[in-house]
Amino acid sequence: MRQGKVQLKRIENKISRQVTFSKRRSGLLKKAHEISVMCDAEVGLIVFSTKGKLFHYATDSCMDDIIAKYERHCYEENRLKVDSEPPKEKKHAQLPKLVARVELLQRNLKNYAGEDLDPLSLRELQSLQQQLDAALKRIRVKKNQVMHESISQLQKKERLLQQKNNILSVKLKERENEEHTMEENRREDPEILPQTSVAIAAPHPPPELYSSPSFTICGGSQTSADQQSSGVESNAVIPPWLLGHLRNP
Incomplete structure (x- = not known):
C-alpha cells in the first residue's frame, strides 16, 4: 500500500512534533554532510528547536568563516543593487534598512537594560x-x-x-x-640705650660762658687776675645744669 503525499502543516501533537523534528533533523544534517563531501562545497547549517536548543553543522572551515563569507557576499550584492538604482530609489531603498537598524538598536538597548527578555532564547541570553x-x-x-x-x-x-x-x-x-x-x-647691655638718649638730649652750653674772662660761683667774691687789675667786677651766674658738670668732671 502506497503512502499518500504528506501534507505540509504544523503538527499539533507535541510528542509527534518532537519525534518528527528529531528524525528530520538527523536526515538534514546527514544530507548536508553528503553534499559537502560529494560536491566539495562549504556548507553551514544552523537549526534552533522550539525550546531554543541549537543544532548546527559546518564543513572543515569554521562556522564563523562561513557566516562572514555569507555577510560579505550579501553586502556586495546589496551594494551592487543600490549602485544600479537611481538616486531617488536609493533613498527609498535605504529607508527600510535604516528603520530596521534603529529598531534593532532600540531592542538591544532594552535588552542591555534588562527589559524585553522573554523572546530571547537561552543562547541569546548567554551571549547577552x-x-x-x-x-x-x-x-x-x-x-x-x-x-x-x-x-x-x-x-x-x-x-x-x-x-x-x-x-x-x-x-x-x-x-x-x-x-x-x-x-x-x-x-x-641695658645701659647703651639710656646713655645714648642722655647724650643726645643734653644741650650744648652757650659759647660765651666758656670764653668769659671771669665768673662768680653762686654769687661769691672770687675774681680773676684781670678783674683785679682792671677793677671790673662780673655779675655772671653759672646755670644749674652747667654747675653739675663742673662738680663732676
Missing part, C-alpha cells in the same frame, strides 16, 4: 550576559585608571603644599631667632 560582563570589566578598568590618576594628582599637590609649608617654617624660625638675638643683646 557575556557582552554585559565584558562591558562591566572595561568599565571597572577605566574607573580604576581614573582613580589612580586622581590620586596621583592629589599626591603631587600635597607634595607642593608640603614644600611651601617647609619654606614658610624655615623663614618663621629665622625671624624668631633674630628677635631672640635682639632680645638677648638688650638684656646683656
Whole structure:
C-alpha cells in the first residue's frame, strides 16, 4: 500500500512534533554532510528547536568563516543593487534598512537594560550576559585608571603644599631667632640705650660762658687776675645744669 503525499502543516501533537523534528533533523544534517563531501562545497547549517536548543553543522572551515563569507557576499550584492538604482530609489531603498537598524538598536538597548527578555532564547541570553560582563570589566578598568590618576594628582599637590609649608617654617624660625638675638643683646647691655638718649638730649652750653674772662660761683667774691687789675667786677651766674658738670668732671 502506497503512502499518500504528506501534507505540509504544523503538527499539533507535541510528542509527534518532537519525534518528527528529531528524525528530520538527523536526515538534514546527514544530507548536508553528503553534499559537502560529494560536491566539495562549504556548507553551514544552523537549526534552533522550539525550546531554543541549537543544532548546527559546518564543513572543515569554521562556522564563523562561513557566516562572514555569507555577510560579505550579501553586502556586495546589496551594494551592487543600490549602485544600479537611481538616486531617488536609493533613498527609498535605504529607508527600510535604516528603520530596521534603529529598531534593532532600540531592542538591544532594552535588552542591555534588562527589559524585553522573554523572546530571547537561552543562547541569546548567554551571549547577552557575556557582552554585559565584558562591558562591566572595561568599565571597572577605566574607573580604576581614573582613580589612580586622581590620586596621583592629589599626591603631587600635597607634595607642593608640603614644600611651601617647609619654606614658610624655615623663614618663621629665622625671624624668631633674630628677635631672640635682639632680645638677648638688650638684656646683656641695658645701659647703651639710656646713655645714648642722655647724650643726645643734653644741650650744648652757650659759647660765651666758656670764653668769659671771669665768673662768680653762686654769687661769691672770687675774681680773676684781670678783674683785679682792671677793677671790673662780673655779675655772671653759672646755670644749674652747667654747675653739675663742673662738680663732676
